[in-house]
Amino acid sequence: MxxxxxxxxxxxxxxxxxxxxxxxxxxxxxxxxxxxxxxxxxxxxxxxxxxxxxxxxxxxxxxxxxxxxxxxxxxxxxxxxxxxxxxxxxxxxxxxxxxxxxxxxxxxxxxxxxxxxxxxxxxxxxxxxxxxxxxxxxxxxxxxxxxxxxxxxxxxxxxxxxxxxxxxxxxxxxxxxxxxxxxxxxxxxxxxxxxxxxxxxxxxxxxxxxxxxxxxxxxxxxxxxxxxxxxxxxxxxxxxxxxxxxxxxxxxxxxxxxxxxxxxxxxxxxxxxLMPAPPTIDSIGVVSGLAGVFSGFKNRVLDVAAREGVDPRDVFFELGRLQAVAGQEDLIEDVALALRAGSTGQRERTASHV
Amino acid sequence: MxxxxxxxxxxxxxxxxxxxxxxxxxxxxxxxxxxxxxxxxxxxxxxxxxxxxxxxxxxxxxxxxxxxxxxxxxxxxxxxxxxxxxxxxxxxxxxxxxxxxxxxxxxxxxxxxxxxxxxxxxxxxxxxxxxxxxxxxxxxxxxxxxxxxxxxxxxxxxxxxxxxxxxxxxxxxxxxxxxxxxxxxxxxxxxxxxxxxxxxxxxxxxxxxxxxxxxxxxxxxxxxxxxxxxxxxxxxxxxxxxxxxxxxxxxxxxxxxxxxxxxxxxxxxxxxxLMPAPPTIDSIGVVSGLAGVFSGFKNRVLDVAAREGVDPRDVFFELGRLQAVAGQEDLIEDVALALRAGSTGQRERTASHV
CATH class of the missing domain: 3.20.20.70 (Aldolase class I)
Known part of the structure; x- marks a missing residue:
């Protein structure tokens, strides 16, 4: 066929x-x-x-x-x-x-x-x-x-x-x-x-x-x-x-x-x-892939974003823009704080902006 | 990037x-x-x-x-x-x-x-x-x-x-x-x-x-x-x-x-x-796709194969070979019975045979 x-x-x-x-x-x-x-x-x-x-x-x-x-x-x-x-x-x-x-x-x-x-x-x-x-x-x-x-x-x-x-x-x-x-x-x-x-x-x-x-x-x-x-x-x-x-x-x-x-x-x-459930592509997975951010950052991004009251998706896109690499976990805090202060990123983002 | x-x-x-x-x-x-x-x-x-x-x-x-x-x-x-x-x-x-x-x-x-x-x-x-x-x-x-x-x-x-x-x-x-x-x-x-x-x-x-x-x-x-x-x-x-x-x-x-x-x-x-769990690709899903069989046959194939003691994967591949279409659910029984009788298919199949 x-x-x-x-x-x-x-x-x-x-x-x-x-x-x-x-x-x-x-x-x-x-x-x-x-x-x-x-x-x-x-x-x-x-x-x-x-x-x-x-x-x-x-x-x-x-x-x-x-x-x-x-x-x-x-x-x-x-x-x-x-x-x-x-x-x-x-x-x-x-x-x-x-x-x-x-x-x-x-x-x-x-x-x-x-x-x-x-x-x-x-x-x-x-x-x-x-x-x-x-x-x-x-x-x-x-x-x-x-x-x-x-x-x-x-x-x-x-x-x-x-x-x-x-x-x-x-x-x-x-x-x-x-x-x-x-x-x-x-x-x-x-x-x-x-x-x-x-x-x-x-x-x-x-x-x-x-x-x-x-x-x-x-x-x-x-x-x-x-x-x-x-x-x-x-x-x-x-x-x-x-x-x-x-x-x-x-x-x-x-x-x-x-x-x-x-x-x-x-x-x-x-x-x-081996697995509680097979992997699926959740929303954070999509954003992380689009942004080109190391998957290992996920939990830290979610924690920091929740604490600072910012959208974790914005954090991922900003980390991608900054070309953060594994080992640069400190950038997550910096990005979240900057987003909270309104000095970078935006809360609304159409698909064409990625 | x-x-x-x-x-x-x-x-x-x-x-x-x-x-x-x-x-x-x-x-x-x-x-x-x-x-x-x-x-x-x-x-x-x-x-x-x-x-x-x-x-x-x-x-x-x-x-x-x-x-x-x-x-x-x-x-x-x-x-x-x-x-x-x-x-x-x-x-x-x-x-x-x-x-x-x-x-x-x-x-x-x-x-x-x-x-x-x-x-x-x-x-x-x-x-x-x-x-x-x-x-x-x-x-x-x-x-x-x-x-x-x-x-x-x-x-x-x-x-x-x-x-x-x-x-x-x-x-x-x-x-x-x-x-x-x-x-x-x-x-x-x-x-x-x-x-x-x-x-x-x-x-x-x-x-x-x-x-x-x-x-x-x-x-x-x-x-x-x-x-x-x-x-x-x-x-x-x-x-x-x-x-x-x-x-x-x-x-x-x-x-x-x-x-x-x-x-x-x-x-x-x-x-x-909406969903108990998001869809994933299980083994039957792979076989069904390879065989080109209507997804709606899945549960009936599993039931009939279990009852007749044949490998459901063989049933899928045989249905695919027969070009079964939706509505031809009766073929599932026929194929399972033929497989049990040993008149078609095989239990061992290498990936190159699909």
Whole structure:
């Protein structure tokens, strides 16, 4: 029935990278327990998902008062998921600052197959030491750029080329605030694709309902590693929905090697065992995506806006205009106070103003 | 930040048609009450949504044992929503068979601004009498084709041209099973666009996570009337999410005339007052969309599959292969029995087989 199935052309392989047990952790304040990790990891393994990523939402070493204490230690999470996997590879995520060289050694000691090092989109230099360490240890290492809508395609391509020099065996971009539309993704992936010879990665969020479409745009522009989570379980409005993306890719002529029925089973297990409710796009999710603000700011914005009696939507749009980045949480207070004083923003805003 | 904003080019107008109080009725077994209808209609009116459609999920005259009894009569629904609207137009939906010429007279007596007549995608002839009646009454009338993925672009264009001959002032297609990917929509809308001179309509469902992307593809191919519901409230995996589509359209340079903040307020009211939970894409939703099966079959398939001890996913794929259409519910039994007897389908299915 579809006009798009490319049955006669050779099927392009796409490697699906599944951070359900890492990005999804954001949605449950990092409180997944052993049985939950084990149940989902085993189900993903049975479906032949190539890589499962596990950890605190902010990655190795991030469990803390500031980022939220995880229920389990990094060691416990790695151990449980390592034991649950047979053919699926074990991946971890790390943001330098939260994670350290010690975290890398820990991951290596648990026989992790793949480590992802993430940095802000213009700060790939921060990944040099960790990528070098992983290259020396012979462990597959990805370098990924967060909040990537804040940099031009050319700049992202340069940063990715640098990540490859540091030793990354795959590089790419995260749409951390769910801001992209498909054409934004195409341009950026194409620029990166032409700058590097390693596999290119795309990781979407669904704030504007575009996570699946953006991932397809990424594949069409040459990305060969796509991130997706069961039921979209992830920060804010959620990630690209895994069990939707996979059959859509297959229908378009890509080859994921994944068993659809078992993938649907895994998603059902995730829905039942991991999440109070699957992610949906609420009004704050829409505004956060439009404004291009880091999803992690949500609760702080809501708290501060309520206290100061200002519209949290105005706070998001102003933070977007100021190009606030993760780590600049202090700006939230400044913006709310300025809005209360009437020195910026406006309470009425038509859709054409965004 | 987006590469796509077309700020310098003239903004193309898009008319948003909002069936939250009609398609959403499917999700709550047609049980919305007066206060609920009033609250949402007033909020949509305040946001300057151009048209609000109200009624039983299957439209005028459909309240019945077979299609489900609505809490309110057609008269009560029309009366409450008519009173709640100031500038927003009042729309109704009708499927010939459920609705009759009497239903049209009723709608006209309640001063309805717009009547939509829906038929299966190859049966536009069934709308002739009703569209003629509306033309004679001077009421704006749309003709829309259900389950439109089952017909070729050329056939849909012919059927739409016929609807225009009958008197339709707008024509288009419903993706009733949520089967389309953007390229499928582009081809069909372009074919219809070149066959008629009235506005072209697209109505999406989100089974494959593509409702917003498909609606954008429709606009880019020349559709100027797009359907969308608050939080996607609608049958099965839900419709295109209204408060996501509108700002995405605006960002791409289209003009909806809608107030974003008040639209987000209306969506929040819908989430709080109308729905037990916003629609999400569950595994059956994915399978139903992939198979191209009418969403209304869902509960019957689940019941019959459980009784016969077969996999409901196999039943969906087999119904899709048989091109079952709404009204052919008997096929569900036949397929389940055949699967139990082992004479069709298979229990293991990789993603590449869909």
């Amino acid at each position: 579809s006009q798009q199935a490319a049955e006669s052309s050779p099927r392009q392989p796409i490697l699906i990278h599944d951070p359900t047990l890492r990005d999804g952790h954001h949605a449950v304040r990092h409180q997944l327990g052993r049985d939950q990790l084990r149940a989902y990891a085993a189900a993903a393994d049975a479906a032949r998902v190539p890589v499962v990523e596990v950890g605190h939402g902010n990655g190795l070493g991030a469990s803390s008062l500031q980022a939220g204490r995880a229920l389990l230690s990094d060691e416990a999470m790695l151990s449980v998921v390592r034991d649950a996997l047979t053919t699926t590879k074990l991946g971890v995520f790390m943001l330098p600052g939260w994670g350290t060289t010690e975290s890398i050694r820990l991951a290596v000691s648990y026989d992790v197959d793949l480590v992802r090092i993430g940095t802000h989109c213009t700060e790939s230099d921060l990944a040099e030491r960790h990528l070098g360490l992983l290259r020396d240890a012979g462990v597959d290492a990805h370098g990924v750029l967060l909040m990537s809508h804040m940099a031009s395609p050319e700049r992202l391509a340069e940063e990715c080329a640098r990540l490859v020099e540091f030793g990354a065996t795959g590089v790419g971009i995260l749409d951390s605030s769910g801001h992209y539309l498909p054409q934004d993704v195409s341009t950026r992936i194409a620029a990166i694709r032409s700058a590097v010879s390693v596999p290119v990665i795309f990781h979407g969020h669904n704030n504007l309902g575009m996570a699946v479409a953006n991932s397809i745009a990424a594949a069409e522009a040459g990305a060969t590693i796509l991130d997706a989570c069961a039921r979209g379980f992830g920060a804010g409005a959620g990630n690209t929905q895994l069990e939707v993306l996979v059959p859509v890719l297959e229908r378009l002529g890509y080859d994921t090697g994944i068993d659809l029925y078992r993938l649907l089973d895994a998603a059902d297990i995730a829905a039942r065992e | 987006s590469q796509q904003a077309a700020e310098s080019s003239p903004r193309q107008p898009i008319l948003i048609h909002d069936p939250t109080l009609r398609d959403g009725h499917h999700a709550v077994r047609h049980q919305l009450g007066r206060d609920q209808l009033r609250a949402y209609a007033a909020a949509a009116d305040a946001a300057r949504v151009p048209v609000v459609e109200v009624g039983h999920g299957n439209g005028l005259g459909a309240s019945s044992l077979q299609a489900g009894r609505a809490l309110l009569s057609d008269e009560a629904m029309l009366s409450v929503v008519r009173d709640a609207l100031t500038t927003t137009k009042l729309g109704v939906f009708m499927l010939p068979g459920w609705g009759t010429t009497e239903s049209i007279r009723l709608a006209v007596s309640y001063d309805v601004d717009l009547v939509r007549i829906g038929t299966h995608c190859t049966e536009s002839d069934l709308a002739e009498r009703h569209l003629g009646l509306l033309r004679d009454a001077g009421v704006d009338a749309h003709g829309v084709l259900l389950m439109s993925h089952m017909a070729s672009p050329e056939r849909l264009a012919e059927e739409c041209a016929r609807l225009v001959e009958f008197g339709a002032t707008g024509v288009g297609i419903l993706d009733s099973s949520g089967h389309y990917l953007p390229q499928d929509v582009s081809t069909r809308i372009a074919a219809i666009r070149s066959a008629v001179s009235v506005p072209v309509i697209f109505h999406g469902h989100n089974n494959l996570g593509m409702a917003v992307a498909n609606s954008i593809a429709a606009a880019e191919a020349g559709a100027t009337i797009l359907d969308a519901c608050a939080r996607g409230f609608g049958a099965g995996a839900g419709n295109t999410q209204l408060e996501v589509l509108v700002p995405v359209l605006e960002r791409l340079g289209y003009d909806t005339g809608i107030d974003l903040y008040r639209l987000l307020d209306a969506a929040d009211i819908a989430a709080r007052e």
